[in-house]
Each structure stands twice: as structure tokens, then as C-alpha cells.
Amino acid sequence: MPLTNVLDDPLFPVRWRPGSAPPVGSGPEGEVGLRPLLRHAHEIENLAVAIPPAHSALLRILYALTARVTGLDQALDGREAWILRRDEILAAGQLPSDGIDAYCARHHSRFFLFDDAGGRPWMQDPRLVEECDAAGTAGVNKLIVTRPAGNNHAWFTHTSDTRPVPPSASEAVLSLLTWLFYGPSGKCSARTVNGTKTSNATGGPLRGTLSYHPEGGTLFQTLLAGLVPPKQQVRPAEDLCPWERETLPDPEGPPPAATGPCSQLTGQGVHALLLVPDPEDASRVVDAYITWGYRTGRAARPDDDFLIWQKSQAGNRYPRHANSSRALWRDLDALLLAEPPGQARPRRPAVFDWAQEISEDFVEDLRVRALGFEQDSQAKDLQFVDAATPPVLGYLERRAATSRPAVGQLRVLGERFGQRLDRALRRAWRTYVNDPKDDADAWAVNGAARYWPGAEREFWRRFAGLDRTGTTLDGGLDGPAARAAFLRLALAAFDEVTDQVAGTQRGAKAVQEARTDLFGDRRAASAPGAAKEKEPTP
Known part of the structure; x- marks a missing residue:
């Protein structure tokens, strides 16, 4: 029975460009292995991974591979020379096939998905067979992040731990990556190393975060735009991906230090996993070991070039958390500006400092893709x-x-008028029910659902009209008109939500008093020495 190899077998879903045909050996929906994915990246529009954290994790793997096969994994002659080399590759129109073939030939044995009698399964630890109790495996429902495991509620699919449906190798490898980058902390399967049995894991390096990626018209452009030049002293022989290391890491110590972009992109996981294939069908997975990877975790998150980093009031640096209710436009100034406003002093992801240096033929067409997983710090x-x-x-x-x-x-x-709307609706509700301690969520949530979609449309409409030449004061933005537009949206949302009680005497009084909050506190603003309204922070 042939073993599944991540380089060659069609495990990764992609979206092909119109007019481009998937190569021979692709899956029924155009899926490909990593080798044809790199060879045909210029014919692929984008990854078609449905699970955002898996998409984010796979992009990081692909950035590292792209750096390897192009020689962009080092900058011996400085970063300016590195930029010129990247532009030359862009001008060539595709990744170098000789570089792809040479790399795949050199490391082919390290890309098998399953352990073949003492081998090194890709991104996994074969020692778990001996170090974990075979009766205490995690099971495939725990492996697949969209399935309920144990007594948890169903999320996307209804499955049972007593009769789990074996996932495909494609689904399993994407969940493997999700675990390595976004896995939970806390209790896990026990692992015995040197006589000591432990069953606690620390959270994955990207857990709970939102990462931002430059995205071009093709996957080829996306991968090159997502690279960050290494420091001049970085050497590929020392900056290793997990599958490139000659030996497995010591689980009693901390994760290997990141010595450059490739180890930073691929080697920061703190969980250890091992997939168990169906003995009769290697395209399916029937079980999985999931446990801790290192006895000593990290006190702080490792650096990542795709996160917005900001500071707490205590001065501690932390990445901006994923928030599924927050639209991407609300982070745009933290992505584009060198010194964005805000008390948290956000700093845009480092990747954008280098994406802007890409050839002018491409930079104007680059979008931003935000990918993440809203999670708590534990499980x-x-x-x-x-x-x-x-x-x-x-x-x-x-x-x-x-x-x-x-x-x-x-x-x-x-942001300002969204916050004013929230405050006004909460005040109106509490006054109406005569309960100052009520959380007033009902009206606030209802108002947010009305305001934010319209605010997003208004933002993009005005953003599209901004001056790109840098010659117009404030980008040609008509500030008073923009303010009036957001105020109108907030007033409309407020009136729609409160209309149900505005016809009563008590309701009309509560609504009218709170409605003034949408305009700001004019009395406080006009008072001598009064502080200005606080600027909304991300």
C-alpha cells in the first residue's frame, strides 16, 4: 500500500485561475500536493482551504518553502539585494522549477504523512507510539477541529465518539496544522518521557490571534509578497524547519529557538501529534495521538511578522486578538500607517513593511487577507x-x-459613532426600565447589527475616493461630510431600535435624553478646561 506523501499527493485544495487546468495527478476538485502547488502557483488564484486557521498555518509553511526554493531564505548581500532578487523572480512569472525539484528531492523522505517503520512523518513525532498510552489516544473527533469531541455540542457536523467517521488524509493534515499553530492549553493525553508522566500542554503560538497577509492576483504573487527578508547573519543551515532537522527535538526542554524566518514560520508549535492511518486505506486516518510537545513552554509568544502588535497599559507587548464581530476595515489604519492612532500604540505587521517594497507593477493590486480563530487562552x-x-x-x-x-x-x-450609539442605546434602555445596573445588551446588540454594516460600506466608499498621490491635504478627505455620514447611520440605527417604545411617555423621555449622546457631550466639550472626547482605540 503506497504511503501518502505531502509533496506529491493531492491533499491541498486550491482555486485555479480561469483558463488554467489542474495538472495530471490532481484531486477531483483540483487539489494538489506541495510540489505541484509551488510549480503551478502562477496558475492558482488562491488557496481554497475552508478553515481559516488551517489556511493561515498552511500559508506559513508555503512562505518557508518559497523562501527555500528561490534562495530568498538568506540575504548575504543585504536586504536591498534581497528585494532585487524577489523582483527578478516576480518578473520571471513563476517560481523556479529547478529550485523546487532540487529541494523536494533532498527532503522527500521527510514529507511522508505517516510513519513507515521508523521514519519521520511530516510535522509529527513518531515517539508518541511508545511514550503515550495506546488506550488513551485522542481520536479523530478531537483531531478535526470542526467536530464535537466527548460531550461537547455539535458545531459543524454531527459525529459520535463511539462510531467516528475516518477523515480523509487531506482533512487530517489541515487539522494537524491547526493544532500545531492554534492548539489549546491545559489537560491533554499523558506522555511519559524519561520516566516522568505529564499531561499538560501550553497553547499554540497563534492561539486566539488574527494574522494579516498580503494577497495578490495569484498564489505566486501572494507567496512572494508574504516574505520578509532574513537578517544578514542568518544561514539556511541553521535556520531549519522541523522536517529539515537531523534529530527530533528534546521534549524535556523548550521549543528550538527561532534563528531566522523559516524556523520562525514553521517551528514554533508546542504540541506533539501523530496520525494513525487506516491499515486498509492510506487515504484515511482512524486515530491520532495529541499531547504536549515540550515540558518547558514559552512565557511569551514568539515573534510573528503577520500580527498587529500593541502594548497594554502596563507596557507589555501582545498581539491583537481575533474578534469575529469586528470588521476588517476597523483595523485598516493599524495595517497601513507607520504611526497609527490609538492608546495601545499598535504596530502594523512587519510583513507590510516589505510588501510595499515589491515591484510597483504588483503592489497596487495587493489586498489584505485576515485569517484567525477567536479563542480564549485555554481551550x-x-x-x-x-x-x-x-x-x-x-x-x-x-x-x-x-x-x-x-x-x-x-x-x-x-468607531466613534459606533461607540456613541452603543452608549446611547444602553442609557435609553436603563432609563426606560428604571434599572441602572441592567446590562442593556438587547438594544446595544440590535443597534450594532444595524450600524456596523452600513458604516463599513460608508468607509470603503470614502476610502475609494482618497488621493493616492500624496499631494492633497489629508488625502482629499472631506472630514465634516464623513462625520455627518457616520452620524446619520448612528441616528438611523438608534431610531429603529428605540421606535418600539418611543410612542409611550416614559419611552419618549428615555429615548430623547439618550439620543443626545450621539452628538457628544456638548456641555462638557464647551466647559473651560474640559478634556476632549477620547479617541476610539482598536
């Missing part, structure tokens, strides 16, 4: 996040501005 999974902008990276600010850029003003205005 609760809430919602996937997947969103994209129109082409916006032509607006990237190359240096700190002396005045607040237009995109920042737009975001602040939209």
Missing part, C-alpha cells in the same frame, strides 16, 4: 475569522506622518 473555541479588503497596499505609509492620515480619520470617525 474554548468560539468562531473562525476570514476577511479580505479590496486592493489597499498602494496606500501603505512609508514614513511617519506629521498629521493624522485620512485613513486614520475615517476609522476613528466610524
Whole structure:
């Protein structure tokens, strides 16, 4: 029975460009292995991975492979030379096939998905067969993140632990990546190393975060735009991906240190997994070991070039968390601006500093794709996040501005009236029910559902009209008109939500008093020495 190999077998779903035909050996829906994915990246529009955290994890694997096969995994002659090399590859129109073939030939044995009698299954630890109790495996329902396991409620599918449906190898490998990057902390299957049995894991390096990726018209452009040049002292022989290491890491120590972009992209997982194939059908998985990968975890998240980093009031640096209720446009100034506004002092993902240096023939067409998983820090999974902008990276600010850029003003205005609407609706409800301690969520949630979609449309409409030349003051934004537009949206949402009680005397009084909050506190603003209204923060 042939073993599944991640390089060659059709495990990864992609979206082919119109007029492009999948190569021989592709899956029924055009799925491909990593080798043909790289060879035909210029004919692929995008990945078609339905699970956003798996999409995010797979992109990081592909960035590392792209750097390897192009020679962009080092910058011996400095970063300017690295940029020129990337532009040469872009101009060639596709990734170099000789580089792809040479890399795949050198590491082919490390890309088998399953253990073949002492081998090294890809991104897994074969020692778990001996170090974990065979009766205490996790099972495929625990492996597949969209399935309920144990007594949990069904999310996407209805399955039973007593009769689990074996997932395909394609579904299993994507869930494997999700676990390595977004896995939970806390209790897990016990693992015995050197006589010590432990059953606690720390959370994955991207757990609960939202990552932002430059996205071009083809996967080829996306992969090159997503690369960050290594420091000049980085050497590929030291900056290793997990499958490139000669030996497995020591589970009693911390994860291997990231010595460059490839190890940073692929080697920061803190869980250990091992997939068990169906003995009669290697295209399916019947069980999985899932446990801790390192006895010593990390006190802080490792650096990641695709996260928005900001600071807490105590000065601690942390990545912006995924929030499924927050539209992507509300983060746009933190992505585009060198010095975005906000008390948290956000810093855009480092990848955008280098995406803006890509050839001018491509940068104007680059979008932003946001991918993540809204989760708590331990084991609760809430919602996937997947969103994209129109082409916006032509607006990237190359240096700190002396005045607040237009995109920042737009975001602040939209946020400000959303916050005022929330405050006004809560005040109106509490006054109406005569209970100042009521959480007033009903009206606030109802108003948010009415306001934010319209605010998003208004934002993109005005954003599309901004000046790209840098010659117009404040980007040509008509600030008063934008303010009036967001105010109208907030007023409309407020009136729609409160209309049900506005016909009563008590309701009319509560509504009218609270409605003034939409305009700001004019008395406080006009008072001598009064502080201005706080600027909304991300």
C-alpha cells in the first residue's frame, strides 16, 4: 500500500485561475500536493482551504518553502539585494522549477504523512507510539477541529465518539496544522518521557490571534509578497524547519529557538501529534495521538511578522486578538500607517513593511487577507475569522506622518459613532426600565447589527475616493461630510431600535435624553478646561 506523501499527493485544495487546468495527478476538485502547488502557483488564484486557521498555518509553511526554493531564505548581500532578487523572480512569472525539484528531492523522505517503520512523518513525532498510552489516544473527533469531541455540542457536523467517521488524509493534515499553530492549553493525553508522566500542554503560538497577509492576483504573487527578508547573519543551515532537522527535538526542554524566518514560520508549535492511518486505506486516518510537545513552554509568544502588535497599559507587548464581530476595515489604519492612532500604540505587521517594497507593477493590486480563530487562552473555541479588503497596499505609509492620515480619520470617525450609539442605546434602555445596573445588551446588540454594516460600506466608499498621490491635504478627505455620514447611520440605527417604545411617555423621555449622546457631550466639550472626547482605540 503506497504511503501518502505531502509533496506529491493531492491533499491541498486550491482555486485555479480561469483558463488554467489542474495538472495530471490532481484531486477531483483540483487539489494538489506541495510540489505541484509551488510549480503551478502562477496558475492558482488562491488557496481554497475552508478553515481559516488551517489556511493561515498552511500559508506559513508555503512562505518557508518559497523562501527555500528561490534562495530568498538568506540575504548575504543585504536586504536591498534581497528585494532585487524577489523582483527578478516576480518578473520571471513563476517560481523556479529547478529550485523546487532540487529541494523536494533532498527532503522527500521527510514529507511522508505517516510513519513507515521508523521514519519521520511530516510535522509529527513518531515517539508518541511508545511514550503515550495506546488506550488513551485522542481520536479523530478531537483531531478535526470542526467536530464535537466527548460531550461537547455539535458545531459543524454531527459525529459520535463511539462510531467516528475516518477523515480523509487531506482533512487530517489541515487539522494537524491547526493544532500545531492554534492548539489549546491545559489537560491533554499523558506522555511519559524519561520516566516522568505529564499531561499538560501550553497553547499554540497563534492561539486566539488574527494574522494579516498580503494577497495578490495569484498564489505566486501572494507567496512572494508574504516574505520578509532574513537578517544578514542568518544561514539556511541553521535556520531549519522541523522536517529539515537531523534529530527530533528534546521534549524535556523548550521549543528550538527561532534563528531566522523559516524556523520562525514553521517551528514554533508546542504540541506533539501523530496520525494513525487506516491499515486498509492510506487515504484515511482512524486515530491520532495529541499531547504536549515540550515540558518547558514559552512565557511569551514568539515573534510573528503577520500580527498587529500593541502594548497594554502596563507596557507589555501582545498581539491583537481575533474578534469575529469586528470588521476588517476597523483595523485598516493599524495595517497601513507607520504611526497609527490609538492608546495601545499598535504596530502594523512587519510583513507590510516589505510588501510595499515589491515591484510597483504588483503592489497596487495587493489586498489584505485576515485569517484567525477567536479563542480564549485555554481551550474554548468560539468562531473562525476570514476577511479580505479590496486592493489597499498602494496606500501603505512609508514614513511617519506629521498629521493624522485620512485613513486614520475615517476609522476613528466610524468607531466613534459606533461607540456613541452603543452608549446611547444602553442609557435609553436603563432609563426606560428604571434599572441602572441592567446590562442593556438587547438594544446595544440590535443597534450594532444595524450600524456596523452600513458604516463599513460608508468607509470603503470614502476610502475609494482618497488621493493616492500624496499631494492633497489629508488625502482629499472631506472630514465634516464623513462625520455627518457616520452620524446619520448612528441616528438611523438608534431610531429603529428605540421606535418600539418611543410612542409611550416614559419611552419618549428615555429615548430623547439618550439620543443626545450621539452628538457628544456638548456641555462638557464647551466647559473651560474640559478634556476632549477620547479617541476610539482598536
